[in-house]
Amino acid sequence: MTRLITEVAEAAALLRAGELVAFPTETVYGLGADARDGRAVAAVFAAKGRPQFNPLICHFARAEGAFDEEVVADERARELARRFWPGPLTLVLPRRPGCRVDLLAGAGLDTLAVRVPAHPLALDLLRLVDRPVAAPSANRSGGVSPTTAAHVLEGLSGRIAAVLDGGPCAVGVESTVLDLSAGGAVLLRPGGVPVEAIEAAIGPVGRPIPLTAGEATRSLRSPGMLLSHYAPSLPVRLDAQVVTAEEALLAFGPHPLPGAGALWNLSPAGDTQEAAARLFAGLHWLDAEGRRLGLKRIAAMAVPETGLGAAINDRLARAAAPR
Ligand code: AMP
Ligand code: MG
DSSP states (O other), rough: OOOOOHHHHHHHHHHHOOOOOEOOOSSSSSEEEEEHHHHHHHHHHHHHHHSSSOOEEEEOSSHHHHHHHHHHHOOHHHHHHHHSSSSSSEEEBBBBBOSSGGGGGTTTTTEEEEEEOOOHHHHHHHHOOOOOOOBBBOTTTTSOOOHHHHHHHHTTTTTEEEEEEOOSSOOOOOOEEOOOSSSSSSSEESSSSOOOHHHHHHHHHHHHOOHHHHHTTTOOSOOOGGGSSSSOOOOOOOSSSSOOOTTEEOSSSSOOOOOEEEEEESOTOOOHHHHHHHHHHHHHHHHHHHHHHTOOEEEOOOOOSSTTTTHHHHHHHHHHSSS
């Protein structure tokens, strides 16, 4: 049962306990989860029914929460934050060493999208939660972004703990997403803050060039569309039925294949949500451990297509794609 609540403290307590709570922002309702809790982040993807792990925007009560702890902010980022935060502008910045946001929230990328929303209830909530809150729009995958609590319930009732009701959203369009992580500023998504206003603050902003399929597999610009962006440095072999001592094994389920040179079990219990929460950490660890031990590749056991299995397999297929 999804509860409709009006008490911010109750919403904050649920989020801190690892539950999912939809909350109003000035753009659309977000589906919030503790961004440092991999299980909670995995539950977001499960509730939305997303077939892929898109990177999520992390929400903060203050710019310092993002800049001091989770991401590296240059002068442009600080200037934009001074002008437009709280507000509908999302900045993509490099993850800071020691960043505690779960890897799944950023879909395994070394960048993180951050924003301070301009909604009094959202800010109260974020202050009380006192940690970053990952939140995509609070709709089922493919559905329309919700601008009222009733919209959220239409799509997600029974799939999340609660909706914090703050009335209709003011902006109704999503945040502008600006990538500052690699030199020039690039507009990834137009939204609530016009690009002209951004250019008045920091100078010219690049528009992403539409990519052909071949280019998309090589470019670092558009993470959701890439084939091989999530690849570890060791080659990845899918659907392993046996494994050798020269391979690092990404296992799933109660019976990991015997004989691997290194082992990371995504979920001994065979739970795809737990596996999703452990996927990117596992790939990073196996890659590092495999290289340390001089192993030749990562072998991945089959993961069923049920639940978050489809999104896991999508990512593994990208990791195994030829480069
Ligand atoms: P939504 O979750 O529906 O608000 O959409 C979030 C948007 O931010 C999507 O367009 C994502 O691709 C984009 N985004 C989030 N994190 C990143 C990132 N690290 N790099 C590039 N784009 C991102
Ligand atoms: Mg959306």
